[in-house]
Structures are given as C-alpha cells and as structure tokens.
Amino acid sequence: MDSRTVAHTLSRIAAFLELNGESRFRIRAYESAARAIRSLGAADLGDMLRSGELAKVPGVGPATVAVVRDLVETGESSMLERLRESTPEGLLELLRVPGLGLSRLRTIHEALGIESLQELAAAAQDGRLASLPRFGPRTAEKILKGIEFLRDSHGLMLYPHARAEAELLVRAVREHPDVIVAEVAGAVRRCAEVVGSIAVVAGCRGPGEAVAAAFSQGPGVSSVDGIGVASVRITYVDGTILELHCAAEHEFGVALWKATGSVEHVAQVERQLSREGLQVVGHRLRDATGAEVPVPHETDVYRCAGLPFVEPELREGMGEVEAGLSGSPPRLIRYEEIRGNLHSHSRYSDGAASIEEMVEAARARGWSYLGITDHSQAAFYAQGMKPDLVVRQYEEIDELNARLDGEFVVLKGIEADILADGRVDYDSAILDSFDFVIASVHSRFSMGEAQMTERVLRALDDPHVTILAHPTGRLLLNREPYAINLAAVIEKAAEVGVALELNADPHRLDLSWKHCREAREQGAIMAIGTDAHSTRGLDHMRTGVRMARKAWLETSDVLNARTAQEVLEFARRRRAGRTFPGTQPAS
Numbered sequence: 051m052d053s054r055t056v057a058h059t060l061s062r063i064a065a066f067l068e069l070n071g072e073s074r075f076r077i078r079a080y081e082s083a084a085r086a087i088r089s090l091g092a093a094d095l096g097d098m099l100r101s102g103e104l105a106k107v108p109g110v111g112p113a114t115v116a117v118v119r120d121l122v123e124t125g126e127s128s129m130l131e132r133l134r135e136s137t138p139e140g141l142l143e144l145l146r147v148p149g150l151g152l153s154r155l156r157t158i159h160e161a162l163g164i165e166s167l168q169e170l171a172a173a174a175q176d177g178r179l180a181s182l183p184r185f186g187p188r189t190a191e192k193i194l195k196g197i198e199f200l201r202d203s204h205g206l207m208l209y210p211h212a213r214a215e216a217e218l219l220v221r222a223v224r225e226h227p228d229v230i231v232a233e234v235a236g237a238v239r240r241c242a243e244v245v246g247s248i249a250v251v252a253g254c255r256g257p258g259e260a261v262a263a264a265f266s267q268g269p270g271v272s273s274v275d276g277i278g279v280a281s282v283r284i285t286y287v288d289g290t291i292l293e294l295h296c297a298a299e300h301e302f303g304v305a306l307w308k309a310t311g312s313v314e315h316v317a318q319v320e321r322q323l324s325r326e327g328l329q330v331v332g333h334r335l336r337d338a339t340g341a342e343v344p345v346p347h348e349t350d351v352y353r354c355a356g357l358p359f360v361e362p363e364l365r366e367g368m369g370e371v372e373a374g375l376s377g378s379p380p381r382l383i384r385y386e387e388i389r390g391n392l393h394s395h396s397r398y399s400d401g402a403a404s405i406e407e408m409v410e411a412a413r414a415r416g417w418s419y420l421g422i423t424d425h426s427q428a429a430f431y432a433q434g435m436k437p438d439l440v441v442r443q444y445e446e447i448d449e450l451n452a453r454l455d456g457e458f459v460v461l462k463g464i465e466a467d468i469l470a471d472g473r474v475d476y477d478s479a480i481l482d483s484f485d486f487v488i489a490s491v492h493s494r495f496s497m498g499e500a501q502m503t504e505r506v507l508r509a510l511d512d513p514h515v516t517i518l519a520h521p522t523g524r525l526l527l528n529r530e531p532y533a534i535n536l537a538a539v540i541e542k543a544a545e546v547g548v549a550l551e552l553n554a555d556p557h558r559l560d561l562s563w564k565h566c567r568e569a570r571e572q573g574a575i576m577a578i579g580t581d582a583h584s585t586r587g588l589d590h591m592r593t594g595v596r597m598a599r600k601a602w603l604e605t606s607d608v609l610n611a612r613t614a615q616e617v618l619e620f621a622r623r624r625r626a627g628r629t630f631p632g633t634q635p636a637s
Contacts, residue, residue, distance in 0.1 A: 052269035212245035258296025314367025390419035393579030399424035472508025554594025566601035
C-alpha cells in the first residue's frame, strides 16, 4: 500500500468527519496523519506497520495506524466505507464551495436534499436557496459565485503544496535505477502562485519510454495519457497530476529548459537560437548542417542563444529575454538578504505563540528584528487590542529588548484596520506610539470599486501608515480580490512613500507577483510580510522571496531587506511627509 493512497484515504475520512460535526481535534488528527504519511514518499508502509516504525512517525496516532493496517491487510478502509454509507459523498465537494460553510450546507441538504454542485447551482438560480430561512437573494448569489470560483480553480494547488508534492515525486524518479538525473520543471520551478500539474524531467541511461512506463504502472495511479512514449501525463488517485518527461542523458539540458517553460519564453529563446543558426528538434539542438550541438546543461541553451542564464522564476515571456540581450537583467533578491519580518501576530490578538516565542523563532532564522503587529481594536473577529492591552504589550516588548541588549530588536507595530470611511483604527495619539503601522482592509469587501478605492486612498493619506497589507484581499482558490483600482493605489503609495506588502501567506500572495512588478516600475517600495500567526508561519518568508524574485524585485526594492534602524527611519520620514531614498521609479 503506497503512501499517496493511504494519505488520500485519511484526508477523505477527515472531510467526512467534518461533515458529521466531529470535533476539530479529531478532524485535525486525520489531516495531520495524512500529511505525515504522504511525506514518507516511497517507504514500504507494510514493513513500517509490522516493525512498529509507523506508530513512531510524528502526527500518526493509534486511530490512524488502525486505518493503515486495514488498508494494508484488506486493500480497503472499513471506517471510510462506514462514513460513505451514512453520508452522501457528493457533500464533500459542496464543503469546498467558498462562502458556503458547514452550517449552511447542512441546512441546504436537510431542507432541499441537495447532494451535488449541479443541484446546488440550480437551487441558487431558481430561487430555492433564497427562500430558505436566513438566506435571501444575496446569500444565494454569493453561493453561486462560490460554485463558479470552485469550478474555475478545480485541480489547482497552492504553490507551497505543489512544491512539497514535486519534491516527493522527483525523489521517487531519482530512485529509479535507469535515471541519472532528475529535476522539477514546469510551473513549480517557475514559482507560479497556483499549480495545476507537477512537471519532472529525467535524464536516463536507457530508453526513456521504459522509465515512463514504470511510473505509469506504479502505485496510486488512476489514469495515464501517453502510454508507450517517453513523455507521459499520470493522474493519481488523489487528483495529483505528474507530467514526466524522460530523455537521454545528453538531451537533459534542452529537455529541462523546454519543460520549465513558459510557452512564450521557450518561443522567444528559440527565435534567438534561430538567429544564431540553431534549431531545437525534440530534445536536441542542431546547427544549419543538421549536426547535433552538445547541450549537457540547461545553461548551455542560453549560451548558444547569446543570452545570459535566465532564472526560472522569470521565464514568463515578459521582457526577460530583452533584458538579457540588453545586458540589464535584474539582480534578484535572495532569501539571505532578508533582515527581518514586519508582519506577525502573537497571543495578544489571534496568534498562537507568545512574543518571546516568535522572537526566538525569528532569531533562529537568522534575522535581526521582528515587528509584532497584532490586530487593532476594530478587529473584534481577531481579538483586536484595546488601548490598555497595547500598553501591556509595550511593557513586555521593552523588557524583551532590554534583555536582548541590541543583539535583536523587537519593533512595536500594529495591523490597524482601515475602517469603512477610510480612517485608520485608533486615534492619532495611539498611532503615534507605534514604531510603524500596517493598515489593512478586513471588512466590507462588497464595496464597489470607486468606494473601496477611495477608502484605501484616504488611508494612505494618513502619515501614520507605513505599510499597506494584502492590498487586494484575495485568498487564492477561496476568495476573489475585492473590487479596487489597484493602479491608483500603487501610484498613490509610490507618491506618499507607503510600502506595499507582498503578503507571503500561501493563501494570499497579495500583491500578486505581476502587481508587485508594476509597483516596482512605479517606484513603490515593497515589504515581504509573513503574516505569521505561529512560529511556523515565519517560514512563509521563503515563499514570499520566491514571489518577489518572480516580480523582478531587487534588494533595494524590499523594505525588510534593510536594517531595523532603516525601517524606523522609513516610518519616521513617512510621518514627516517625506519619502525614503530609493523610492524612485525603476529604470
């Protein structure tokens, strides 16, 4: 029994338990076990079960071990079958509709007997949903939009989830005896925000068709496109799609470059190769005589095209080839250049860790400062801080800074709500007391574009505001951005010297990399913020940096690549109505 099938079974059990109203603790136990077992990759679960090693894996408990034993011994899960018998399986998909929620789903199922997306959409369109108690036309319309959103995003994964899956798959490919080298390619290698399939390129010592066939017949496979050829598209039982491209070892460089893409980038590089008298034929490069040109490494493709190496994140056909030809490619920011994090939460609002725990975690990541930005008082949904609690937090931060004695700095920040009329939560006296202020929208998302834009622009006029957080409010694969004239917001931020956030939470990545690039071109400064609500959340910074690189950001473009003193000076200049050096438009 393979880890993917077992993890998929555990995930479905967790979803059924949620539908049945089980405790969140029990649901999370199955979700955690699913992640832990999937991370085991190609390990023999039967052997681990018999030796007792499986029970020692963190996140795997007695109840989940029992499920694995059932699967190993019988090929089925009696627990999952019992849940299927008592709960319509179609409700699992309905549970994923944004804006629906478990309580409403139960009401709809009990009142209308709805068990599928098609039935739900029909009920939203014909008025049956609107007629239910405490629903109404607006709720029905919201649910209908959620259905459309779910359909559009079907089969997509958030980037970090896709990256983790890609690492497991490429590890399995490398373990094949006929594979000499293998790398992740495609959208994951280009750091796309959401990913539909995982591409892996393998350099093989024998026929690529044999390696592709081995994986096509492997455990957990649901279907295969391209049987008998060296490039196959494999769909697994959990919906994951692997695009496996197998090539001879000496063809690996071209194969990796082509499979990384994008289509536009590959076409542009091929045109440059053509100008050099070269042509790409399959996974080979040939000159005008038809002779093969050796391309042992991907870097050689660009060398032959007369180009410097183009980082995978940039390969979108959006000016990177032209920049290489002109000798002006960006010097992309590196994770090691990040000095600190300016967006994190503690137990003072809705965080899961103390300030000291967050500080120790930040120090362990090599940073020199951490901004504590708990929610302001208007954020009742997140236990926002009343003024007296702000004072208590200051006292704790002062005590911590005294103990740290300059080795690390804890900055006093706040994530202040932008109220409906554009005012920033708290009065000026309290806002003055913070080292810096993050402003963000957390309510009234249904405002029209003109009203929402005016709301945010008014907030940017407040000199206390240092950073505008997650400027579009989107939640990837869950919620569309609210209506806003982002061009006007970017222009205003650049004008008044407010940093725009690239929120690195994988569900947000807001601003998007495309909008971050636009902001850079307008001269706006960016802040890569983790929006961490736990110590583990600080690791979002790596994803944020990858998206920043995709947006062509350099070190000088990023506020938290500066020292703590420079961040404080940025905030002081903002309050004084002056922009910070370095906020000129990008050349």
